[in-house]
Amino acid sequence: MAKIAYILLCHKDPEAIIRQAERLTAVGDYMAIHFDASASAEDYAQITAALRDNPNVAFPRKRIRCGWGEWSLVQATLDTLTAAMEAFPRATHFYLLSGDCMAIKSAEYAHRFLDETDADFIESVDYFESDWIKTGWKEERLIYRHWFNERTQRKRFYAMFEAQKRLGLTRKIPADLQVQIGSQWWCLRRRTVEALMAFSRERPDVIRFFRSTWIPDETFFQTLVRHLVPEGEIANRSLTFLLFSDYGMPVTFYNDHYDLLLGQNHLFARKISPEALDLKRRLGLLYAAQGVPFQISDEGRNLFEFLTARGRIGRRFAPRFWERESSLGRERELLIIIAKKWHVAKRLMGRIRQQTGLPAVDFLFNEEDTPLPDLGGIQTTLEKRTRHRRALMRMLYDYYDSTRLIVCIDTSNLDLLRDFASDRAQVRMLEVECKLTDAYLSGHARRIGLSGAQTSQENLSRLLPTIRGNMLHEVDQIRDAQFANYSRLSEYANPEINAAALAHFLKVTEDEASAIVQPAGLFAD
Structure with a gap:
């Protein structure tokens, strides 16, 4: 029977992290938690103190200071994977989550689902041939070196890019790799993770390459899994339900989305609004429930696209289902x-x-x-x-x-x-x-x-x-x-x-x- 080790990347809301860890481990699954080193030390101490006696929870030896678009996110994931593999030898699957994710199926359903499909669930499509990147840089992410954070060191980030571009300092992609891209959120089998870790140790040139690519969390695992695993053993999709707006930002779910979320052919959903207290309560009870039937309609993505189009041509008569709350956010x-x-x-x-x-x-x-x-x-x-x-x-x-x-x-x-x-x-x-x-x-x-x-x-x-x-x-x-x-x-x-x-x-x-x-x-x- 499948036993899942959840790899949780988070940086805020210690109470929610503690509750999430307790819920997901209460039925026998595991969790390894990486709490961003740039976040509050007091919050981290609160998390470790609350979960110290839980044998199904582990922490990496070192916390990484993470930055959006940086290699640090991949390094934090690798370190947390290592901790989970060492602490939980019975784990059959490793599932990457964020602090904004919540289960939309029961553990009973999730275990049966993974038992029935011997595959790695990861979205990975050809980097250059697909249209996964809608706007902005494409080739530039890979052929130039990116050492600075675009959000916190914007001037240095673009100055370095312009200098390389002006001087023609491009680089080649490792010859044996066909770069892939896809969602950061995946679920991999143990043997795939073991193969990926071994490859990382044996190929420092590949690690050096991805260390200075931009947004490597969308390409590193996606590329290596395709490189190491036969195509027939890869389910080209994420098990985490998430939607993006026309502007490339993740859609947020609220209290009235409970039935919609349960009907999607996914195990988790992201992002759940901090204000959606009733949704969080109901989903929190769901994971440990027994005998819950799920009617999979999987209409969420099509409904989102349909209502978006109606809004554009002025024929939307009600608030869009993902924007029932158009507030900036009560907590902001x-x-x-x-x-x-x-x-x-x-x-x-x-x-x-x-x-x-x-x-x-x-x-x-x-x-x-x-x-x-x-x-x-x-x-x-x-x-x-x-x-x-x-x-x-x-x-x-x-x-x-x-x-x-x-x-x-x-x-x-x-x-x-x-x-x-x-x-x-x-x-x-x-x-x-x-x-x-x-x-x-x-x-x-x-x-x-x-x-x-x-x-x-x-x-x-x-x-x-x-x-x-x-x-x-x-x-x-x-x-x-x-x-x-x-x-x-x-x-x-x-x-x-x-x-x-x-x-x-x-x-x-x-x-x-x-x-x-x-x-x-x-x-x-």
């Missing part, structure tokens, strides 16, 4: 800096980034060239960003892997502010009040094309009161809206008052806030 915080003087707001954002490390994005709804990650095309124009603003924000939370995000918005965007203020997320706003001097207003008039080099001083003098009045009217409208959790940072106020306002906005101490507002030059033009 959206911090909005409202300003007309963009240079002052950007200066403030720079200081906040330096002092707090919080992810912060400048005027993404006002400035076309605001630096943004590749989110599948939704970020390419201001019109798209504004039209799909909630989807865009959810993607940014996922991209930065954070529940807190700061953005700048111009005072003219009252409708945008109202929309975000109505969200279930925790929204706080900080108005940056600046002096509107004639010199600033004259420069502003030139920048937006209301005046030029030949405009007379007389005409400019008549124009400035109108511009000033318009700016003050925008601010008055925002104040009249009486948004909750609204603070003001003012050029007219003393540093102590500003520090208190910023501390309330950021939820930091006043000393930390003072370090941001006290240095001279914050409001300088």
